Amino acid sequence: MVDVSDRELIDRFRATDDVFHFNELVTRHIGKVRALISPMVFNSADADDLTQEVFLKVIDNLHGFNQKAQFSTWLYRIAVNTCYDFLRKRKKDLLACRKNMPDIPDYAAGPADLIFNRELDSRIEEAMESLSPSLRSAIVLTAIHGMSVREAANLEKCLVATMYWRVHQARKLLGRKLGVHPGQAGSRAGAGRENAI
Amino acid sequence: MNNMAPMLKEWAGRRAASKDELRRLAGRIAAMAPARIRRVHDRERLPCRLRFVQVCAAAAAAAIIAFFTVWHLADMGSALKGEDVFAKIVFTGGQITEGRRLFGEYERLFFSQLRWLAECDGEIKLGVAPVPEKALGAEAPLYYRLVVVSRKHGKGAWRPVWSTDILLRPQELVRLTPGCRDKSSVALWIYPFADGKVMIDANMSLDIGRGITYRTSDILSLGKPGEVTAMRFEDREYRVFQTVILPGRAS
Numbered sequence: 001m002v003d004v005s006d007r008e009l010i011d012r013f014r015a016t017d018d019v020f021h022f023n024e025l026v027t028r029h030i031g032k033v034r035a036l037i038s039p040m041v042f043n044s045a046d047a048d049d050l051t052q053e054v055f056l057k058v059i060d061n062l063h064g065f066n067q068k069a070q071f072s073t074w075l076y077r078i079a080v081n082t083c084y085d086f087l088r089k090r091k092k093d094l095l096a097c098r099k100n101m102p103d104i105p106d107y108a109a110g111p112a113d114l115i116f117n118r119e120l121d122s123r124i125e126e127a128m129e130s131l132s133p134s135l136r137s138a139i140v141l142t143a144i145h146g147m148s149v150r151e152a153a154n155l156e157k158c159l160v161a162t163m164y165w166r167v168h169q170a171r172k173l174l175g176r177k178l179g180v181h182p183g184q185a186g187s188r189a190g191a192g193r194e195n196a197i
Numbered sequence: 198m199n200n201m202a203p204m205l206k207e208w209a210g211r212r213a214a215s216k217d218e219l220r221r222l223a224g225r226i227a228a229m230a231p232a233r234i235r236r237v238h239d240r241e242r243l244p245c246r247l248r249f250v251q252v253c254a255a256a257a258a259a260a261i262i263a264f265f266t267v268w269h270l271a272d273m274g275s276a277l278k279g280e281d282v283f284a285k286i287v288f289t290g291g292q293i294t295e296g297r298r299l300f301g302e303y304e305r306l307f308f309s310q311l312r313w314l315a316e317c318d319g320e321i322k323l324g325v326a327p328v329p330e331k332a333l334g335a336e337a338p339l340y341y342r343l344v345v346v347s348r349k350h351g352k353g354a355w356r357p358v359w360s361t362d363i364l365l366r367p368q369e370l371v372r373l374t375p376g377c378r379d380k381s382s383v384a385l386w387i388y389p390f391a392d393g394k395v396m397i398d399a400n401m402s403l404d405i406g407r408g409i410t411y412r413t414s415d416i417l418s419l420g421k422p423g424e425v426t427a428m429r430f431e432d433r434e435y436r437v438f439q440t441v442i443l444p445g446r447a448s
Contacts, residue, residue, distance in 0.1 A: 017238070019230045026223050026230075034219065039209045048214075048222055055226045059233045081327060117211060124208045134368065143202040144209045158370045161398050161414060162386050171201060180201050 006071040014063055022062075026055055029072065032145075033079050039140050040083040040133070042125050050086055054079045069154075077155050080137050087133045127177035131170055138166035139174065259306060259323075283355070286344050286422045286438050293340065293444050300338050300364050313338075313365035317375035317383075324371060338364040339387050339395070340442045343425075345405055350432045358435075359405055367443075380404040387441060393419050395441050406430040409437060419443055 006025065013021035033054055038047040057078050065074055128136055134156075141152040142163075153163035174180070214222065288296075303323065304311045312324035341363040346355040363385060365371050371385040384400040396416050403409040407430045417423045422440040429435070 017234055019227070019234060022230055022234075023223070023227045026226050030219055030223050030226075031214075034214050034222065035209065038212045038214075039205075044212070044214070048218075048225075051222060052226050052229070056229060056233050059230060060237055063237070085327070120204075121208055121211060124205065139205065140209075143205045159384065159386055159398050159400065162368075162370065165388075165396075165398075174201060174205075178201075178204075180204070 007067060010062060010065065010067065010071060022059065025058070025071075029075055030055070032072070033075060036076060036079050036140065036145060037083055039128065039144055040080075040136055041086060042129065046086070046090075050079075050082050054082050057082065073151075073155055076141075077157075080141075080155065083137070084133050123178060127174050130177060131173060135166050135170040135173065138163060139170040142167050143171075259303075283346075283422070283438070286342060286440055287420065288340055288342065288440070288442050293442065296340055296362075296364050297337060297444060312369050313363060313371045315361060315363040315365075315371065315373055315383075317361045317373065318359075320375075322373045324365075324369070324373075337444045338366055339389065340364055340444070341385065341387060341397075342440050343383075343401075344438045345403065345409065345435060346438070347406075347433055347435045350429060350434050355436070359403065375403075380408070389419070389443055390416075395419060395443075397439065397441065399425070399439070401437075403437075406433060406435055409435060411437070415439075417441060 004024075006028070009021045009025050012018065013025070030051065034047055034051045037050045037054070038044070041047055041050065054075070058075065061078075065071070128139075131139065137156065138152060141147045141155065142149060147155070149163045149167060150160050152167075153160045156163065158166075300311065300314055303314055307323075307325045310325050310327055312326055314324075315322045342360065343363075344360040345358050347358045348355045361375060361383065363371055363383075365385070365387065367387065367389050369386070371383065373383050375381045375383060380402070381404040382400075382402045386398040388396040390396065394416050395418075396414065398414050400412045401410065406428075409426070409428060411426045413425055415423060415425065417439070420440065420442050422438050425437040425439050427434070427436045
């Protein structure tokens with residue numbers, strides 16, 4: 001199955017409605033979709049539910065997908081829009097949800113790292129939460145998922161200039177919240193922990 | 198991204214699901230997939246005729262509203278053909294009320310999925326797609342007007358040669374090909390600031406004269422027209438103006 005392209009899998013699924021082909025698409029893309037949703041909603045259970053919702057939407061719409069765009073682009077667009085819908089519905093409860101979120105320990109790290117990461121995560125989440133969904137999405141797509149601004153703009157169906165502006169705004173706001181300045185250490189691999197963020 | 202990207206990547210990495218978790222999640226989806234596929238089949242087979250009737254009804258309603266809209270907006274356009282052409286680039290109170298009513302009607306018709314509405318060359322164009330969260334919060338659409346005026350070089354009165362009105366949600370990207378002008382294209386995005394100013398990103402290619410093409414990123418005060426560009430082709434001069442209002446916000 002590794003040699004079969006997404007396009008072929010889609011064609012086969014459309015022709016046969018065999019769930020096997022769909023499941024193969026899920027296996028290929030579930031990690032990326034879940035990783036895209038997770039930093040948007042801050043809660044593992046919600047991220048799982050939304051990931052599931054995204055793939056069910058794919059079933060609903062796959063027959064109408066014209067394959068002009070790459071399947072992955074189309075899929076991520078659904079994921080981003082699903083996040084927008086979710087954030088709109090749960091705007092008021094978002095903070096409560098986040099606080100109820102179970103901690104995700106970094107098992108590879110020692111206790112000191114664990115405490116440091118927890119504190120850092122909390123600050124990053126707070127900063128991310130202060131961003132509007134579109135700014136959050138811009139930073140998730142470009143900074144975390146390494147998409148180019150053009151790719152992110154294509155995915156969000158907005159002008160490249162708009163996406164530049166969103167990334168710039170998001171970066172500025174995050175920088176202000178996290179106290180990150182150019183040239184300053186930004187990760188644990190950097191200079192001192194006190195200066196890390 | 199400098200140092201921010203690695204830090205965010207690490208943060209996202211710590212939040213990532215393990216392989217086992219992903220496998221379980223994929224299993225959950227796989228378990229639900231067959232029922233969903235059946236549902237899609239049922240939806241496609243059974244109510245086909247019903248859906249056809251629904252689509253026809255919606256199309257008919259849209260056509261009726263479009264007729265009245267064109268009628269009204271044509272009237273709006275004719276208001277520009279006066280002596281004081283620049284004063285009439287701005288929206289009047291009546292046009293704002295009418296615009297709000299039309300946008301509301303189309304919005305109801307398309308179940309709150311209306312992203313923008315534009316009048317170009319006597320045609321109504323609509324952008325219909327699920328509206329994201331950021332836009333639904335906005336109380337009213339922005340009103341954008343683009344007017345191209347022209348005169349013989351150095352003499353005569355400026356007269357409007359083309360105009361378009363676009364009602365759009367804040368931060369909504371509008372892309373359209375105006376009516377009968379195949380070579381024209383309009384791309385527009387507007388972001389309203391809290392201080393009564395708006396940022397307008399526009400990428401226009403208008404089939405007027407030998408072609409008016411420009412790409413701008415302007416900051417404009419709400420309600421105050423601004424000149425976007427000016428050019429001259431042989432003995433004719435052209436100037437392009439734009440204005441934006443957000444009803445309910447002081448201009």
